[in-house]
Structures are given as structure tokens and as C-alpha cells.
Amino acid sequence: MRIVVFFEDRVGIAQELLAVLSSRDVNVTGVEVEPPHIYIEAPALDESAFARLRRVQGVRSVEVVDMLPGVQRRLYLQALLASQADPVFAIDAMGMVVIANGAAVTASGRTEATVLGVSMGELLGDADFAKRLVVEGYHLPVREIELNGESFMLETLPLHESSGRAAGAVLTLHAPSRMGERLSALQNYGAGGFDTIVGTSPEIEQLKQRAARMALVDAPLLITGETGTGKELLAHACHAGSNRSTQPFFALNCAALPESLAESELFGYAPGAFTGALRGGKPGLLELADGGTVFLDEVGEMSPYLQAKLLRFLNDGSFRRVGGDRELKVNVRVISATHRPLEDMVAAGHFRQDLLFRLNVLNLHMPALRERPGDILPLAQLFLARACAQAARPAMRLAQDACAALLANAWAGNIRQLQNVIFRAVTMAERTIITADDLELAQSHGSPDTSVDAGVDTLESAVADFERRLLQRLYQEFPSTRRLAKRLGTSHTAIAARLKRYGIGQP
């Protein structure tokens, strides 16, 4: 049993409370003092013990609680770390690993026990790592590193004790292809609003005007558009421009999680819902966002079961936590997004028509980048400035041939791809002028599919040609054999052999 005693702050009161318990032979197993509260864990306390504690001078109340706050914070911290898709290490002032999240343990290719306490330099195969950390004040500029044969962009956040003394750092390892995305997320979300949506093309201006009107209507909104066009950014801007702007905004990518995890993330779970669950249960995003907005990305990927549960929530605002029997009601605006044609999915029986009606009360369409070429260079300039700041490089500029190459590219991966191309160019460029050669763009400009049947001799050569172009294109987004193999559902060695055959990614 855990209790919290709320007291008037006076010297010695904590000891007095513990003395009361020890005089009653209560075996106290945990104590946390956070004046004016003391939290106590003990096997069992009867009413008379409660009454006795309440009689101690200065005690205002004694209540039962679910968890000691320190334990709760630790559990939340663990859950927070586990929810991070990117590897995160916390290291001490000597460069030794103190905490590693699940992704970090996996990326290191070791077990948790053999990662903790090991020097980060050893993991990175860089004997001078700790020395450099100290010299640079635990704040290294973003740079590419290798962990267990895979490349990452390393971001360092120094940690200081309250006295100002360096206590170590938190290291986050981002896949190079996602670094630009992260930069933007960090910098845009702080500001919020439609001004964060860069672009002056008539298409985007019109969209922003419509979106600003829709932001104020408190009804579900569906955003359609190709992947990487800025749907999440638009969703956030709609939240920031709504009457809910001071309330929370939470996003869930329905494609990234298996059904059971997506369900508990969204709806939460009740105490004891499953083995390994937090004792007191866990609120889901809908509860946490009460009064605010939940953004459901890739909503077309939701399982039929979750579609039914979401539909029920949209119908009357109520739901149950996983394993819970209590009906909960919250006031949350749902903004969803998809790059899939939901009408076709309805026709094929993969998406519920009634759910589509509910989600699609309002709708906005994000145009692809190639449909608004006027926005390419302003966006490139924005990402260039951000990447230089993040990578601690002097200001850079785009040469004319680089601008021409950017304008001629097909941008199958849209703005996210543009962001990644610029970020890589900044980290790799030797000089402060970025030329077309510094940009890792696929050779074939224009629509990637138009020339598939041109000049085909044999099926074999046509397939090889397709394979080469596919890999060239995907390699920009997944620039490591391991990731590319995962994306294409094949083995690491099969991809490595093909990349070698087509000379992709070779110096």
C-alpha cells in the first residue's frame, strides 16, 4: 500500500511520521519526501494507523496513492525512452553509458547488460570520443557516425548539474535520411501556426486560406496528399490556429505500430491489462489530449478492429481503455491524414465507409511538390539555413546549377526528400557553395515511370533497369543496406549485392 501525507512544513515532521509507523511495527519499504508531502510504501496500514498519522501535529491529510512519485517518474521515463524510435544513450561525464533505450540496445547489436557501463567511444569505435566530448563542452556538432556497421547522424545534448558542472550528455542517433525531418519538426512545432508552412505558390496560398477557416470549425478534418508533402505540419498548424491551441496536440502514426500497441497508445490501458503493464494503468493519447487535438497519421492503415473502436469514439466521444470496464468520455478533435485513396479502400472492403464519413467532415488536400515548383527553392533555402545551423557549418548557398537540378527533380518523396537531400549536401559539402554534384539526386529527372517501356530489349534487361532505378530512388530515403533491405522486405546481402552491381552508394 502507498500513501501520501500532506503536512505543514516543519522541522522533523518526516521522522516523526516514520516513528509513528515503526512504533506500530509497520515495515516501511519505501519513503520519498517532497515537502510538503511525504510518500510512504508499507505492506498494509489499517484505519487506526491512518488515524494516528492524522493526529501528528501539522498533518493535513493522509490519502492512498497508486504509486510513489519517483517510481512513477521512472516508469514514465522508461515508457518515454521505449517510445523513441531513434537510439538514445545517456552517458556520464566520463563517456560511459548510463541509460540506453531499446532502439539503442538493438542498434548496438549487444544486450542491454553489455551496453550499460561501456564507454561510448568503444561502441562507436572511436577511442578519442570521450576526450573530444570534454574538450567541446559535451556539445559536439552534428556529424555522421557508425554504430555496429550502420550510419547515423549524432546529436548531442549536454547535461549539467545545478552547480553548472558537466554531468554528461544525451546522445540521439538519427538515420541520416530522417535528420532533416527531425530538424524541421523541432523548429516548426515550437512556433505553430500557418506561417510555419513555407510556400508562396498559388496552390499553397489557397490551401493556407482554406485551412485557416477550417481550423476554427470544431469538426473532424481529413488531410490527403502524397507522403512527405507536409500533412502533419498542416495538421499541427490547424491545431495551432484553432480554439484548442492552448491544449495538447498529440500525433499517432497508425502505420508504425502493430494493432495492440496502437490501441493502447490511443485508448490507454487499465491497471493489470496485460503482463508488463504499468500498475496503475496508462492513459492513452485521447485522454492526454482532452480538450485538444489528436492527429492520426496514415489512418488508412488502421486495422478493422481499431477502425470500429475509433468510429465509436467519433460517434459519441466515449471509449474504454484496453482491459478496462469504465466508459471514458473526452473532448478531442480528430485530424487524420492519409496518402492512400480511402474511397478505393472502402470499395475494396479495406476501410469502413461509416468511418470515412466521420473522419471526412472537413477535408484538405496537400499538393505534391512537383505540382507547385514555385515552392521548391524557398523551401530549399529554408532547409539550407536550418541544416547549417544544426550541423554548426558556416552559412552556405546554392549554386545556379544546384537550383536548376532541384527544380528539374521529380521529388517522389516530396518535401521530406528535399529536406534530406539538402541536409546531406550540407553535411558532406567541402565548400560553402553547394553545387549540383553535391546533391544526391537520381540521374533520371522527370516522372520516374514514363520511360519504363522505352528501348526495352529483353524482359531481363527491363527488370534490371527497373530494379536499378527503384534502388537509386529508394537509396536516397534509406541510405543503408540494412534499412533498404527492411523497406523492400528482403535480405541485407541481397540488397548489398544489387547496390554493388548497379554502383549505387559507392564512392
Ligand SMILES: Nc1ncnc2c1ncn2[C@@H]1O[C@H](COP(=O)(O)OP(=O)(O)OP(=O)(O)O)[C@@H](O)[C@H]1O
Ligand atoms: N511547407 C512546408 N514548410 C516547411 N517545412 C515543411 C513544409 N511542408 C513539409 N515540411 C517539412 O517536411 C517534412 C515532411 O512533412 P510532414 O511530416 O508534415 O509530411 P507528411 O505528409 O505528414 O508525411 P507522411 O505522409 O510521410 O507522414 C517535415 O519535416 C515538415 O516539417
